Amino acid sequence: MTVVSxxxxxxxxxxxxxxxxxxxxxxxxYIALLxxxxxxxxxxxxxxxxxxxxxxxxxxxxxxxxxxxxxxxDQPVGIRYLKRLAADIEREQGRIKPDPIPKxxxxxxxxxxxxxxxxxxxxxxxKLGYPVTVFERMPEPGGIMRYGIPDYRLQKFVxxxxxxxxxDLGVEIKTGVEFGxxxxxxxxxxxxxxxxxxxxxxxxxxxxxxxxxxxxxxFHAVEFLRHVSLGKTVDVGEKVAVxxxxxxxxxxxxxxxxxxxxxxxILYRRSRNEMPALPHEIEAAKEEGVKFHxxxxxxxxxxxxxxxxxxxxxxxxxxxxDASGRRRPxxxxxxxxxYEVDTVIAGIGQLxxxxxxxxxxxxERARAISVDPLTLETKIxxxxxxxxIVTGPASIIxxxxxxxxxxxxxxxxxxxxxxxxxxxxxxEETIWVKDWEKITKKPERYTAPHVDIGRQKVSFEExxxxxxxxxxxxxxxxxxxxxxxxxxxxLEREELCEADKAVVDETLCTGCNVCAxxxxxxxxxxxxxxxxxxxxxxxxGCGTCSASCPERAITMRRxxxxxxxxxxxxxxxxxxx
Amino acid sequence: MMFRPKIxxxxxxxxxxxxxxxxxxxxxxxxxxxxxxxxxxxxxxxxVIVLETFAKGADGVLVIGCHPPDCHYIEGNLQAERKxxxxxxxxxxxxxxxxxxxxxxxYASEVERFTKIIxxxxxxxxxxxxxxxxxxxxxxxxxAGIMAAKVVAGDSRLRTLVGRExxxxxxxxxxxxxxxxxxxxxxxxxxxxxxxxxxxIHLLVKDKPMSVEGLAKHLGLDPKNVLRHIVVLRQRGxxxxxxxxxxxxxxxxxxxx
Numbered sequence: 043m044t045v046v047s048x049x050x051x052x053x054x055x056x057x058x059x060x061x062x063x064x065x066x067x068x069x070x071x072y073i074a075l076l077x078x079x080x081x082x083x084x085x086x087x088x089x090x091x092x093x094x095x096x097x098x099x100x101x102x103x104x105x106x107x108x109x110x111x112x113x114x115x116d117q118p119v120g121i122r123y124l125k126r127l128a129a130d131i132e133r134e135q136g137r138i139k140p141d142p143i144p145k146x147x148x149x150x151x152x153x154x155x156x157x158x159x160x161x162x163x164x165x166x167x168x169k170l171g172y173p174v175t176v177f178e179r180m181p182e183p184g185g186i187m188r189y190g191i192p193d194y195r196l197q198k199f200v201x202x203x204x205x206x207x208x209x210d211l212g213v214e215i216k217t218g219v220e221f222g223x224x225x226x227x228x229x230x231x232x233x234x235x236x237x238x239x240x241x242x243x244x245x246x247x248x249x250x251x252x253x254x255x256x257x258x259x260x261f262h263a264v265e266f267l268r269h270v271s272l273g274k275t276v277d278v279g280e281k282v283a284v285x286x287x288x289x290x291x292x293x294x295x296x297x298x299x300x301x302x303x304x305x306x307x308i309l310y311r312r313s314r315n316e317m318p319a320l321p322h323e324i325e326a327a328k329e330e331g332v333k334f335h336x337x338x339x340x341x342x343x344x345x346x347x348x349x350x351x352x353x354x355x356x357x358x359x360x361x362x363x364d365a366s367g368r369r370r371p372x373x374x375x376x377x378x379x380x381y382e383v384d385t386v387i388a389g390i391g392q393l394x395x396x397x398x399x400x401x402x403x404x405x406e407r408a409r410a411i412s413v414d415p416l417t418l419e420t421k422i423x424x425x426x427x428x429x430x431i432v433t434g435p436a437s438i439i440x441x442x443x444x445x446x447x448x449x450x451x452x453x454x455x456x457x458x459x460x461x462x463x464x465x466x467x468x469x470e471e472t473i474w475v476k477d478w479e480k481i482t483k484k485p486e487r488y489t490a491p492h493v494d495i496g497r498q499k500v501s502f503e504e505x506x507x508x509x510x511x512x513x514x515x516x517x518x519x520x521x522x523x524x525x526x527x528x529x530x531x532x533l534e535r536e537e538l539c540e541a542d543k544a545v546v547d548e549t550l551c552t553g554c555n556v557c558a559x560x561x562x563x564x565x566x567x568x569x570x571x572x573x574x575x576x577x578x579x580x581x582x583g584c585g586t587c588s589a590s591c592p593e594r595a596i597t598m599r600r601x602x603x604x605x606x607x608x609x610x611x612x613x614x615x616x617x618x619x
Numbered sequence: 620m621m622f623r624p625k626i627x628x629x630x631x632x633x634x635x636x637x638x639x640x641x642x643x644x645x646x647x648x649x650x651x652x653x654x655x656x657x658x659x660x661x662x663x664x665x666x667v668i669v670l671e672t673f674a675k676g677a678d679g680v681l682v683i684g685c686h687p688p689d690c691h692y693i694e695g696n697l698q699a700e701r702k703x704x705x706x707x708x709x710x711x712x713x714x715x716x717x718x719x720x721x722x723x724x725x726y727a728s729e730v731e732r733f734t735k736i737i738x739x740x741x742x743x744x745x746x747x748x749x750x751x752x753x754x755x756x757x758x759x760x761x762x763a764g765i766m767a768a769k770v771v772a773g774d775s776r777l778r779t780l781v782g783r784e785x786x787x788x789x790x791x792x793x794x795x796x797x798x799x800x801x802x803x804x805x806x807x808x809x810x811x812x813x814x815x816x817x818x819x820i821h822l823l824v825k826d827k828p829m830s831v832e833g834l835a836k837h838l839g840l841d842p843k844n845v846l847r848h849i850v851v852l853r854q855r856g857x858x859x860x861x862x863x864x865x866x867x868x869x870x871x872x873x874x875x876x
Contacts, residue, residue, distance in 0.1 A: 077691075078727045079637050517728035525691060538632060538657055554775075556782035560662070562693040584692040585663030589702070590782040592775035603665055606656065610672050613654035614625055 055472045055579060057527035059121065062109035064443035065162070067091045067098075069106045069121055071532035076124055076520035079513060080534075085132045087532055088125065092442045093165040093208050094158065096133060096200045097187055099126025102439050103320055111473055111526050119522045127516050131509070133203055142212040146171030149456045152235035153177065154221045157185020158438045159241035159429025161205065162445025163452070164213045170453050174213050175235070179220040181272075185243055186430075187438065189268040190290070192297045195323075198271075222398025227425065237424050237452045240399070240411060241445065244430035248391040250285065254343030255388075259350035263290040263389030270297055279384025280304040283353050284332075285340055287317035291389030292324060295332045298387065306332045307381065311339040311358050311371040339371065341378060343386055352380045392435040403427070410434060417451045417461040418444065426451055473526045528563075528580050542583030542600045546574045550595030557587035557596060624678035624744040625753065628653040628737070629669075631661045631684045633691040636730045639737075650730070651737035653681065660684070661722070662695030666706050666772035666781075673715060674765050676753035679744035682722040683736065689726075696724065697785065705781050708808065709771060712815045713764025716747050767818040776814055780807055816840065817848045821857050825872035828861040834870075 059069035068091055072084035088095040099122055110118030151167050153160045156178035164174045182188050184201045209215060219225055221242060230238055247262030249255060259279070267290065269276050282298040284291050287310035295306045308327070310317060313336045317324060328334070337358045344352040357377035360369035396408055403420050405412040411427040413420050418428045428444030430436055454461050529540040544566070546557075553572030558564075565580035566587060574596070588596045588603070597603065630639075635657060642650035654677075658664060661684035672680055682703055684696035700722055707717040721740050725732045751758035752765065771777055784803060791797040820834055831849065835842040849870060852858035861871035 074633075077633055078635070514728040517726070521689060521726065521728075538659060540659070542659070552775075554779060556779055559786050560698055560782050562662075562690075562695060582659075582692065584660035584695050585658065586660060586692065586695050586698050589663050589665040589668075590698065590778060592778040592782065594773060594778075598663075601659070601663070603668060606658070606663075606665075606668050607671055609656045610627055610668070610677075611675060613627055613656050614672075614675055614677060616654060 055470045055528065057525075058109040058111055058471050058473065059106035060527065061471045062105040064105070064437075064440045065092045065446060066443070067106070068531055070523065070525060070527045071530045072128070073119065073121065073124065073520045073523045074525065074530040074532050075534065076128060077517060077523070079517050081128045081131045081513065081516075083532075083534065084128045088129075089207075092162060092446070094162075094187075094204050094438070094442065095125055096129035097158075097196060097204055098439060098442075099123070099129050100196050100200070101187075101191055103437050105439070111524050112522055115524075120519050124516055124520055127512065131513070133200070137203065137207065140207065140210050142210065143168055143171060145173050145212070147173070147456065149173075149236040150175065150234050151452060151456075152225075152230045152233075152238045154225075154238065154240045155179075155185060155242035155429070155431075156183035156205075156215055156217070157241060157243045157429065157441065158187060159243070159441035159445040159448070160185070160239065161208055161213075162442040163239050163241065163428070163448045164445075165208050165211070166446055166449030167452060168208070168211050168213045170449070172453070172456070176213060176215045177219040177221060177225055178215060178217045179242075181217055183215045183217060186245070189271045190245075190264060190293075192267060192270065192293050192300075194296065194300065195293070220398070227400060227422070231424075237426065237456055239445075239448050239452060240403075240420075240425065240427040240431060241429040241441070241448075242395065242398075242431050243441075244392040244394045244435040246393045246395050247290075247388060248393055250340060250343075250388045250390065252340055252342050254345055254350070257343055257345040257350045258348055259345075259384060260343060260386045260388070261294075263294040263387055264392055266294055266387055267297060270301070276301060278303045281381075281383045282306045282385045282387060283381055283383045284308045284387045284389055286310065286389035286391070287312065287319060288389060288391070289319045289323060290392070291387070292319045292327050292332075294387040294389050296327055296330055298385065299330055299332065303385070308332060308334050309338045309340065309353075309355060309381075310334065310336050312360060312368060313337060316360075316368045337371065339373065340386075344380070350383060350386060353383050353386055354378055354380045392430070394431045394434070396431075416465050418448045419451065419455075419461065424455065426455075471526075472528060473524075525582075528582055538601055540583045542585070542598050543578050543581050544576045544583070544585070544587050544596050545599055546576060547595045547597070548573050550593045552593055552595075554592055556590055556592055560586050560590045562586065622745060622749060624741060624749070625676065626653055626679040626681055626737075626741060626744060627672050627677045628655050628681045628683060629658055629661060629664050630655055630682075631691070631696070632657055632659050634683060634685050634725055634727050636727045636733055638730050639733055651734045651741075653737050660690070660692045660695035661699035662692060664699055664702065666702050666709075666778075667769055669703075669706055669720065670710075670765055670769045670772055673710070673719070673750065673752055674762065674769070676750060676757070677719075678747075678750045678753060679719045679721075679740060681737065681740050682720075683725055683733070684722070686724040686726060694785075701781050701784050705777060705807065705811065706772070708811050709768045709777075709815060710765075712811065713768050714758075714761045715751065715765065718743055718747060719750065763822065764815075764819070767815060767822050770818045770822070771811070771814045774814065774818075776810055777807075780810060813848065813851075816844075817852055820845065820848055821852060821872055824858065824870050828869045828871040830864070830867035830869050832867060 057070045072087045075084040085095050104122040107118045107121045112118050151172050151174045153164050153176040156176045160176055164176050167174045183205050187201050247264045278298045278301050282303040284295040295308050298306050338355045339358055341354045341356050356373045358371040358373055361372040364370040396404055403411045411431050413427050413432050418426045420427050426448045428448045429441040451461050551573045553568055557566045557574050563580050565577045566574050569575045585598050588598050638650045642652055643655040661682050669680055687696055690696045703722040707720055711717040723736045751761050787798045788800050788803055831842050831845050835845045858870050859873050861869045
């Protein structure tokens, strides 16, 4: 399992799924392991690139799935579900506690904010051997994963388990410590922290800015969800109006239903197509009974006796596209109408709390920290920042990516290396399939026997059986992967590996072209003098050419014919129990 | 003691279930035991290696790859199937039972199917009994046949035919002309026949110079037939006239560079 052995270590010709992932998760690699039923190994492989397989398996917006080549044939591979299943199986069967990583560096690193960005940076840095301390203002670490996403989408124990893994590795997390109050940049420096990574996210809801916003019964989504997560009682009454079309709005709506609301309506000022929430979340909300009113925007909230009673809205129509590329909603005058409501939840976006930060770090509008987008350095040396505090509200996986990049920069900074060298890398998407028609014209794929996995109560034996069946379905799903990258880089085996390469003995090659015909990838072509040439970037090491070459001029670099014969002799000589 | 066949399973990396892999190397019970030799793709299996496996005394060889039309390498499994079909014909020439070789398909998730394939094949091989090439005294004639088959399987004629079969039959040649499967099979069968006999002759005279009559007797063939092959072998520069004994020309093999 050595990394060095892989021939593609530094290669950046990536399959579309991996190229699309902001955190560079080796999607094709873990899918390949799942095809073979290696659930634990696949989780380990995910952990090489990020510490949150179960969390991302639940709530990631999965750009990998959107990029999947399989969509050109039928449906993309269910990457997120596979990741979730692999991580869940590992957790349910008992995660093996990892040993703490020995501290090989003396320079201490402080991280502000135990959200996805901060924890990912801590994870990467602790793996490099740095002593890392994470400061978190809330009583529990996790940030948006702990306090922003409701329980029915992401259970608290899932978050706790994945954070425990990071802590097991040796990351220290100090909760209940507020940056700007309990600790400052200077105080951290005085305590001996040589680099600081600020990732305190975007934890404040954007205000509606309409009359009546201060009335009792008006909530803001992030604060609302945080209250519920903290276990505080929130009375939402019977009729709830949620304003906004993002994930927080949907979460607010579905949470209200769970708090006992009878009628929950989402008011969105654009149409269904412009909604930024995840499509499957919207569908799920609809199924749960959330109503949607499109092209309406609130004008004012009308109260009675200090408590909310009505919300007055305006109809909108879509105008020209704005900076985000979506069509701008334009109010239609004179279309005021009202809804009777007990609660209004405003989920129209999030802002970062920047008042706790030194103003030199902030951009001109004081809404975010300005950094070098490549290295994540701020204007103060030794201080780095990433995640929502830099980008504005984005996604967990982007925050993880930022954390990883910050870790690289901090490591370089502490070693006195140049931060920029080789950072900018070109990523080229590869789809190795030489002939799409070959795949698209194939008759229907061999499909898995149907397994019905309901939520019935089952005995332990049945649960085992159910798990086996679930695994079977997952393995079939994984098999739908087209393996667009030339090597899955699962780094699983030494001798038997896709990093094996065909080598042509040019003195034996007669240029008969059989290898080019049999190569499924099109990695072999004849050169100008008619000798077969292997494109090593393309070759997946299957060895079909070697087994077919009429002159036996092609051998594999590692898994040679002699090696196979040796394995055969060893297998024949083996005594069976 | 009950006869326990030694079966080599050439199994593709993408279809071998973990359970079968474990059963193969440890004392886990309840899963079929087979002497697994992993390959990335069954397309990797060189016919020469299969023949070598039989020569080393395996009672059976089972090749398992992904279910067509799926394959991690698009169609490596189909390439393998063609090779195995050719091999079966070649093996039947040597006197070894071609039923000792089988190719089948399964996915890593289909442990049941795996078990069934392996058990079926095991029963088939058990019924055939120990391989004539296994044990203390391997059958010399069959071994000579397998050695000759190895040369044929390693030589360009059959390998070219197998390698081009799919393209010629399904896509057509450079002029876009397809060869019918029957027509192709005829060419293939004929090539296997003649190349095998030629290889036997070549190996026999390599050991000891022989006459046409002697070769015909040894191989149980019509002398006319043998003479025809000798002509071809001389043209290829594999055989030469050694001497004439009485009226019989005696032939000797030439070393090939």
